[in-house]
Structures are given as structure tokens and as C-alpha cells.
Amino acid sequence: MTTAPPVARGPLSSEPPPLPDPEPVARIQVRKLHAWFGGFHAVRDVSLDIPTRKVTAVIGPSGCGKSTFLRCLNRLHELTPGARAEGSVLLDGVDVYGRRVDPVVLRRRVGMVFQKPNPFPTMSIRDNVLAGHLLSGTRVPDPEAMVERSLRQVALWDEVKDKLDQSGMSLSGGQQQRLCIARVLAVEPEVILLDEPCSALDPIATARIEELLGELESRYTIVLVTHNMQQAARTSDYTAFFYLGDLVELDRTTTIFTNPKERRTEDYVTGRFG
Amino acid sequence: MSAAPAEALPHAAATTPSAPQRAPDRPRGRLGDRLFEGVTTALAIVVLLVPSAMLIELVGASRKAIGAFGASFLTSSTWDPVHGSFGALPFLWGTVVSSLLALALAVPVSIGVAIFLAELAPHRARGPLSFLVELLAAIPSVVYGFWGVFVLVPLLREHVEPWLAAHLGFLPLFQGPPLGFGMLAAGVVLAIMIVPTVSSIVREVLRAVPAAQREAAAGLGATPWDTIRFAVLPSARSGIVGAILLGLGRALGETMAVTMVIGNRPKVSVSLLDPATSMASVLANEFAEADSDLYLSALSEIALLLFGVALILNLLARWLVGATKGRVGSPA
Amino acid sequence: MKPVREDLLAAGPAERRRHARSLFFTALCAISAAIVLVPLGSILLYVVERGASGLSWTFFTALPKPVGETGGGMGNAVAGSLVLIGLACLFGLPVGVLAGVYLAEVGRGRLAAAIRFTADVLAGVPSITIGVFVYALVVVSMRRFSAIAGGLALALVMIPTVTRTTEELLRLVPPNLREAALGLGVPAWRTTVFVVLRTAAPGIATGVMLAVARVAGETAPLLFTAMSSRYWAAGLDRPIASLPVQILTYATSPYADWQAQAWTGALCLVAIVLVLNLAARAVAARSLGARR
Numbered sequence: 001m002t003t004a005p006p007v008a009r010g011p012l013s014s015e016p017p018p019l020p021d022p023e024p025v026a027r028i029q030v031r032k033l034h035a036w037f038g039g040f041h042a043v044r045d046v047s048l049d050i051p052t053r054k055v056t057a058v059i060g061p062s063g064c065g066k067s068t069f070l071r072c073l074n075r076l077h078e079l080t081p082g083a084r085a086e087g088s089v090l091l092d093g094v095d096v097y098g099r100r101v102d103p104v105v106l107r108r109r110v111g112m113v114f115q116k117p118n119p120f121p122t123m124s125i126r127d128n129v130l131a132g133h134l135l136s137g138t139r140v141p142d143p144e145a146m147v148e149r150s151l152r153q154v155a156l157w158d159e160v161k162d163k164l165d166q167s168g169m170s171l172s173g174g175q176q177q178r179l180c181i182a183r184v185l186a187v188e189p190e191v192i193l194l195d196e197p198c199s200a201l202d203p204i205a206t207a208r209i210e211e212l213l214g215e216l217e218s219r220y221t222i223v224l225v226t227h228n229m230q231q232a233a234r235t236s237d238y239t240a241f242f243y244l245g246d247l248v249e250l251d252r253t254t255t256i257f258t259n260p261k262e263r264r265t266e267d268y269v270t271g272r273f274g
Numbered sequence: 275m276s277a278a279p280a281e282a283l284p285h286a287a288a289t290t291p292s293a294p295q296r297a298p299d300r301p302r303g304r305l306g307d308r309l310f311e312g313v314t315t316a317l318a319i320v321v322l323l324v325p326s327a328m329l330i331e332l333v334g335a336s337r338k339a340i341g342a343f344g345a346s347f348l349t350s351s352t353w354d355p356v357h358g359s360f361g362a363l364p365f366l367w368g369t370v371v372s373s374l375l376a377l378a379l380a381v382p383v384s385i386g387v388a389i390f391l392a393e394l395a396p397h398r399a400r401g402p403l404s405f406l407v408e409l410l411a412a413i414p415s416v417v418y419g420f421w422g423v424f425v426l427v428p429l430l431r432e433h434v435e436p437w438l439a440a441h442l443g444f445l446p447l448f449q450g451p452p453l454g455f456g457m458l459a460a461g462v463v464l465a466i467m468i469v470p471t472v473s474s475i476v477r478e479v480l481r482a483v484p485a486a487q488r489e490a491a492a493g494l495g496a497t498p499w500d501t502i503r504f505a506v507l508p509s510a511r512s513g514i515v516g517a518i519l520l521g522l523g524r525a526l527g528e529t530m531a532v533t534m535v536i537g538n539r540p541k542v543s544v545s546l547l548d549p550a551t552s553m554a555s556v557l558a559n560e561f562a563e564a565d566s567d568l569y570l571s572a573l574s575e576i577a578l579l580l581f582g583v584a585l586i587l588n589l590l591a592r593w594l595v596g597a598t599k600g601r602v603g604s605p606a
Numbered sequence: 607m608k609p610v611r612e613d614l615l616a617a618g619p620a621e622r623r624r625h626a627r628s629l630f631f632t633a634l635c636a637i638s639a640a641i642v643l644v645p646l647g648s649i650l651l652y653v654v655e656r657g658a659s660g661l662s663w664t665f666f667t668a669l670p671k672p673v674g675e676t677g678g679g680m681g682n683a684v685a686g687s688l689v690l691i692g693l694a695c696l697f698g699l700p701v702g703v704l705a706g707v708y709l710a711e712v713g714r715g716r717l718a719a720a721i722r723f724t725a726d727v728l729a730g731v732p733s734i735t736i737g738v739f740v741y742a743l744v745v746v747s748m749r750r751f752s753a754i755a756g757g758l759a760l761a762l763v764m765i766p767t768v769t770r771t772t773e774e775l776l777r778l779v780p781p782n783l784r785e786a787a788l789g790l791g792v793p794a795w796r797t798t799v800f801v802v803l804r805t806a807a808p809g810i811a812t813g814v815m816l817a818v819a820r821v822a823g824e825t826a827p828l829l830f831t832a833m834s835s836r837y838w839a840a841g842l843d844r845p846i847a848s849l850p851v852q853i854l855t856y857a858t859s860p861y862a863d864w865q866a867q868a869w870t871g872a873l874c875l876v877a878i879v880l881v882l883n884l885a886a887r888a889v890a891a892r893s894l895g896a897r898r
Binding site: 091092094096098100101102104105106109136137138 | 613614615616617618620621624625
């Protein structure tokens with residue numbers, strides 16, 4: 001590592017540290033982001049940069065606002081009754097909370113994988129992969145090729161190629177989650193958000209998903225929310241630590257786990273609380 | 275009451291031979307417990323016996339008519355109490371047509387209401403709005419009939435039916451003088467009455483679809499309607515069919531409102547503008563006045579038919595709704 | 607860096623079309639809701655407008671006058687309805703509630719499944735058929751129409767709802783409450799009655815109120831069981847007047863005075879049903895609030 005490590009900063013500073021970062025494809029810059037559920041202030045004044053084509057992990061104890069933060073990035077948060085957000089999230093310099101931005105367009109460029117695998121139960125495996133296109137009515141020139149490409153990307157092709165017409169629910173939990181990732185990839189997003197994607201999976205399925213993240217990293221900007229510190233350490237390049245709605249620290253993952261600047265981060269990663 | 279003796283005889287039944295076969299998680303043996311179980315079981319068995327008793331009574335009461343007319347009871351449209359000749363076709367026809375008409379009018383609206391209340395309406399408006407829709411289910415049938423006679427029938431007679439006859443009169447469905455009272459009025463009143471039934475069950479079924487499926491769709495860039503169309507409705511489909519069948523069951527058995535507006539003429543006519551009658555209506559109108567055994571028996575057979583049809587529809591509907599809610603609601 | 611172009615995330619023609627479609631269907635669903643509220647508004651309006659003027663003390667206390675004479679009231683019908691509802695509760699509640707207790711707490715296996723099934727069957731039986739059944743069962747053997755027959759018919763209408771509501775609500779009672787009581791050495795039946803049933807009581811009361819609201823307006827099962835009467839109730843083994851049947855008779859009569867009285871009766875009936883529904887909601891809301 002030849003570049004200087006990013007400058008650490010306190011939770012209240014709004015100018016994030018510069019990240020070493022080649023040609024950005026879809027850089028996300030979060031500025032002064034707040035989010036609420038009714039009266040509950042779930043995310044407080046978070047500013048950070050998410051580097052392109054890297055895996056950024058978001059860790060913290062449950063209820064720290066990490067999932068809410070993630071759901072603000074593709075504006076899924078606002079679909080929850082009583083939820084609202086303030087501040088800005090810049091995707092390639094465009095504020096996704098801007099007046100002219102259509103969240104429907106945004107969500108196709110910022111895909112999301114959820115905590116529990118959620119394939120559409122009434123659709124076949126093939127249709128699940130194509131779901132994003134079926135939903136929006138976009139014509140796919142070669143659907144079979146797209147299904148195969150997406151399923152190969154998640155290393156599911158060989159397992160399901162003979163039963164593409166079966167329901168997505170017939171797969172195991174880990175396979176379902178990979179199907180959900182394939183479904184996101186088929187829409188060709190630039191950013192993929194994963195909200196604790198392995199929390200419902202067994203260790204072997206988890207390992208496969210982690211392996212997959214490493215492969216996808218070269219093409220996508222990935223944000224991974226996890227409560228599993230080992231997972232963050234294994235898979236991510238950068239790690240953000242959230243605590244009680246505040247961003248405590250964002251740094252290279254190795255730094256966060258070996259030499260954090262903040263006391264609270266250290267306490268958390270060493271297992272003293274949380 | 276019986277608490278004192280029950281506790282004075284602890285484990286009185288522990289030595290009975292049946293004790294070891296009992297479920298292990300429920301300590302038995304106390305007299306109070308056995309008494310309590312006996313009483314609840316006995317009363318539950320009362321519930322078990324009522325429909326069977328009903329079936330036996332109705333079959334018994336209609337035996338004479340079944341013997342006299344056989345299958346022709348279902349195909350004959352002669353209803354002549356004076357000469358003792360009875361055929362149920364006009365009543366079957368009226369019940370079926372008025373119920374189907376009610377479904378045709380009510381189903382699209384009910385599904386629209388249910389989708390609105392479950393998925394689209396502002397969250398604050400959902401509670402009060404669904405209360406208002408449920409209120410429609412609470413209004414007594416006789417009040418619907420009364421309103422039908424004084425508000426709906428004049429409206430149909432003076433505005434709707436002349437318009438239908440003028441513009442769609444080339445169809446056999448809309449021929450004849452605008453009387454107000456008739457199949458159309460019955461269908462409309464029934465439609466209003468079954469909307470709350472159908473929409474509240476559809477709403478339940480929609481709400482049983484996990485939020486994860488909606489989020490999956492929204493996360494892929496679906497508009498609210500795309501989400502409903504692709505992520506919600508397909509999972510709810512058979513439950514919606516069940517809701518429609520329950521609505522149909524309700525429409526078939528509905529009595530007072532239909533009797534008051536249908537016109538009560540035992541003739542089979544294709545035109546919706548003509549007066550008609552229904553199985554429930556003829557029971558309401560004639561059962562108390564039936565003056566011969568055969569007449570009473572014929573009416574009982576109509577009641578038996580109504581019972582049978584309603585039974586089959588309800589069972590099918592409940593099975594569909596239950597299966598949908600169970601399947602959709604269960605974790606992946 | 608790519609050029610900063612907000613259009614990158616703006617809706618294109620395809621998205622605009624999809625949003626328009628979404629709005630169209632949302633509007634359609636909202637219109638359905640509005641359509642449903644029209645008859646509700648119309649019914650309430652008519653019942654109040656035509657019925658309110660007839661409300662008076664004599665309406666609730668006086669007997670109907672013979673044809674041709676104006677005035678009189680529906681006192682006997684109001685009283686008769688109360689008697690019939692009372693009888694329906696007397697016959698129906700013990701069976702309904704305890705059968706529900708059986709399904710939730712005692713019964714297992716095939717018998718319980720069969721009872722649950724028949725309760726559903728009974729709920730789907732048209733109420734007029736229940737009238738025919740009670741006629742054959744009670745009226746024929748007593749050789750006369752009677753309040754008892756009417757009450758029994760209404761009870762049969764009530765039972766399935768009460769049973770299933772009771773069962774559902776008992777199942778909602780947290781099992782640790784039951785275990786806590788059993789752990790203290792309380793006998794099972796006392797646990798059921800004084801802990802489980804008592805916890806579920808507000809909910810069951812709600813169900814009962816809704817069931818009463820439903821039978822209060824039932825006409826069809828009374829036509830050939832309780833029949834009707836122009837006089838005060840003479841005994842439980844005699845025909846008895848009821849509000850719904852009286853409304854039916856007056857509403858379908860050719861006399862304007864009777865029709866006016868029928869509107870007033872309809873207003874009372876709707877008011878009773880409305881109050882019971884609101885009360886049920888209030889009880890449900892309060893018990894939910896208390897649980898929280």
C-alpha cells in the first residue's frame with residue numbers, strides 16, 4: 001500500500017477524507033445525511049465517500065442505523081411509512097434526492113440485495129433473473145443469454161441450468177440469495193447494496209457469497225452492511241463503523257481492525273460491546 | 275363453583291386406565307379439569323352436529339317433493355301451488371343470474387378498493403376508510419331492501435333502465451319496459467352488499483404477501499403499480515378467487531334485500547329489466563303460507579338446494595383463501 | 607470524472623409512461639373506494655332524513671295502531687328485538703364461547719378439525735335456511751311460532767362467528783402466561799378460565815358485540831320462527847314482534863304513515879348496529895393499547 005491512509009475524523013465533521021481512487025464509474029458521495037422513522041432519528045449527519053469498484057463494509061451494533069443508511073442510498077428508505085431523509089447523496093455528482101431524479105431510474109442503477117433471500121415465489125428461476133426487465137417492460141434483445149450470463153456471474157448456472165422453469169422457491173437458501181444477486185446483476189447496475197445478505201444463510205452458503213463479492217468487485221461498487229465483523233474483515237476494502245446513528249469512523253478495513261482512531265471503534269471491533 | 279371438590283380430590287383419576295394415554299403436557303386427573311373438558315367438548319360437539327342435523331331435517335322435509343318430481347324439479351319452470359305442480363328453475367335462474375350480475379359489478383370495484391386500502395392509500399387514511407367499507411357490511415339487509423325500494427328502484431326505472439333500453443336494447447339482456455323492480459335492481463343491491471365481504475378478504479390476502487416481495491420489486495426499479503402487478507397480485511391470486519367465491523356464497527343466500535327489489539315473478543327471462551325471483555325470496559315469501567304438505571316440501575327442497583350450493587361454495591372458497599394465506603405467509 | 611448531468615437519473619420517456627400507468631391505476635383504485643362510499647352515504651342520508659322526524663317517546667313505547675289510524679309506535683318490536691337478542695345470547699354464547707375454548711385449549715386431532723370445519727360450514731349457511739331448519743325442528747313440534755324459535759335461529763347465526771373469534775383470540779394469549787399459572791400449581795381449567803380467557807376477554811367481547819350487531823338486523827331467520835306480532839310479547843312460547851320484521855312489513859306496505867315509521871325503525875336499527883360496531887372498535891383499541 002503506497003498511498004497514504006485516509007485521514008480519520010470525528011463523527012461531526014462533514015468533509016470526508018479523500019480516498020485513493022482510480023477512474024470512478026459511480027462514485028457515491030454522502031453529505032450531511034439524516035434519516036428518521038417517525039420521531040426516531042436513525043441516521044445523524046453522516047458524510048462519507050464510497051470508493052468506486054471496491055467493497056465498502058458498514059458495521060455496527062444492531063439499531064445503529066447502518067441498514068437505514070444503506071436504504072437511503074437507493075431511496076428505498078422513503079417507502080417505509082413515516083420515514084424521511086434529509087441531506088444529499090451524490091451518485092456521479094448527481095444528488096439522488098434532487099428534484100428531477102426519478103427513484104425508479106435510480107434503483108435500476110443502484111441495485112439491492114436483502115437480508116432474507118426474496119425471489120418472487122410465483123416466478124420461475126428464469127423469470128426471476130429477468131424480473132427487473134419484466135417489471136419495467138423493457139425489451140431484452142437476447143433474454144436467454146442474459147439469464148445465462150447473470151447466473152454464471154453468481155456461479156449458479158451449472159446448478160440450475162436444467163431447471164430454469166422451476167420456481168425460485170425450490171432452491172436452497174444460499175442458492176436463492178445468489179439468484180437474488182443475479183436478478184440485480186441482470187439490470188446492469190453500477191452500485192450494489194447488500195443488506196446483511198448472509199444473515200439467513202449457513203456458513204458454506206455464506207462463504208460462497210463472500211467469494212462472489214470478491215469476483216464482482218472488479219466491476220461494481222459494492223456496499224455491504226453486516227453485523228459480522230469477520231465478514232467485513234474478510235471481504236471489504238474499506239469499513240465504516242456506525243454507532244447510534246452516527247458514523248464513527250471510515251477507513252481502510254485493515255486500519256479499522258488493527259489500528260482504529262476512535263476508541264468506540266476499537267471497543268467494538270475487539271468485542272468489548274455490541 | 276366446583277373448585278373446592280376438585281382440589282379436594284387431587285389426582286383422583288390418576289389410577290384410571292385411560293390416564294397413560296393422555297397427552298403428557300397437560301396435567302390431568304383433577305375433577306375440575308375433567309368436568310371443564312367434558313363441558314367444552316360437549317358444547318363443541320353441538321356445533322359439530324348442527325349442520326348435519328340441518329342436512330337431515332332438510333332432506334327429510336323435502337322427501338315428498340323429491341319423490342313427486344325427481345330431477346324435473348330442477349328443470350321445470352312451472353310453479354303452481356294451486357294444482358300442486360312445482361319446478362324450481364325460475365328460482366335457480368334468478369339466484370344464479372342475480373348473483374353473477376352482482377359479482378360482475380362488485381368484483382372489479384372490490385379488488386380496486388382492496389388494493390387501494392392495502393397498498394396505495396395514504397397510511398393515515400387506511401384505517402378510517404376501511405372502517406367505512408366495513409360499515410357497509412354491518413347495515414342490515416332489510417335496510418338495504420328498504421333503500422333499494424325507495425332510492426335505487428326509482429333511479430333505475432327513471433334513468434338507468436331507459437338509457438340501457440335505448441342504447442343497448444338490441445341485446446336481449448336489456449329489453450322490456452323499465453319497471454325498476456327486477457333482476458337488475460337485485461344485482462345492484464347484492465353488489466353493494468358483497469363489496470365489503472370481497473374487499474376485506476382480498477385486503478387480508480394482499481396483506482399476507484410479505485413486505486420483502488414488495489421491496490424486492492421496488493429495489494429493481496418498479497413503480498407502485500409494477501410492484502402490485504408483479505410482486506403482490508400473483509401471490510394473492512388464488513386467495514382473490516376464494517374471496518370472490520365467498521362473495522358469491524353471500525350473494526346466493528342473501529334474502530331480504532333481494533326479495534324487496536327483485537319483483538318476485540317466477541318466470542325465466544333473459545332480460546335483466548324483467549322482474550324475477552330467487553330461491554331465498556320464494557322461501558321468504560311463501561314458506562309461512564304454504565298450505566299443503568307437497569308445497570311445503572317443495573319449498574324445503576329449495577332450501578336444501580340453497581344449503582348445498584352455499585356449502586360447496588364456502589368450502590371451496592375457504593380452502594382457497596386458507597391455502598393462499600398459509601403459502602404466502604410462510605417463511606421461504 | 608463523468609460530466610455532471612442530472613438527466614442521468616431523470617425519468618426518460620419509458621419511465622414517464624410507467625409512472626403515468628401507475629398513476630392511472632392508483633386513480634382507478636381510489637375511484638373504486640369513492641364508488642363504494644356513495645351507497646353508504648346515500649343509505650345513511652336517507653335513513654336519517656326520513657327517519658329522524660318520527661323519533662319520539664311514543665315510537666319506543668306505543669303499540670302499532672291498526673290500519674287507517676295514524677300514530678302509534680314500534681314499542682313492541684323494539685322490546686321484541688331485545689328479547690330475541692337476549693335469547694340468542696342465552697342459547698348462543700355459552701355454546702359459541704365454550705366451543706371456541708375447546709378448539710383453542712382442549713381439542714386436538716380429528717375431532718377439533720371436524721368442529722372447526724363445521725363452524726366454517728355453519729358460517730356459510732344462508733340465514734333463511736337456518737330459519738327453515740328451526741321451523742322444522744321447533745315450530746313444527748311446538749305447533750306455533752315462538753320467541754324461543756326466533757332466539758334459537760339467531761343463536762345459530764351467532765355461534766360460528768363467536769366460536770372462531772374466541773378460538774383466534776385465545777390463541778393470541780402468550781403461552782408463557784399459561785405456563786406461569788400452571789407453574790404456580792393452578793389447575794388447568796382454572797388457568798384457562800381465570801388467566802387465558804380473562805386475558806382474551808376484551809377481544810371476545812368485541813367479537814360478541816359484532817355478532818350481536820349482525821343478528822340484531824337479521825330478518826330472514828325470524829320470518830317463520832318468531833313470526834311477528836302486533837302486541838306486546840305474551841310469552842316466550844308465542845310469536846313475537848321484532849324491529850327488522852316490523853320494518854319489512856311497514857316498508858312494503860302501501861301506507862305512507864307506516865312507511866314513515868319504517869324509516870324511523872330503520873334509523874334505530876342502523877344506529878344500534880353502528881353503536882355496537884363503534885363500541886367493538888373502542889374495546890379492541892383499548893385492549894390493544896393496554897397490551898402495549
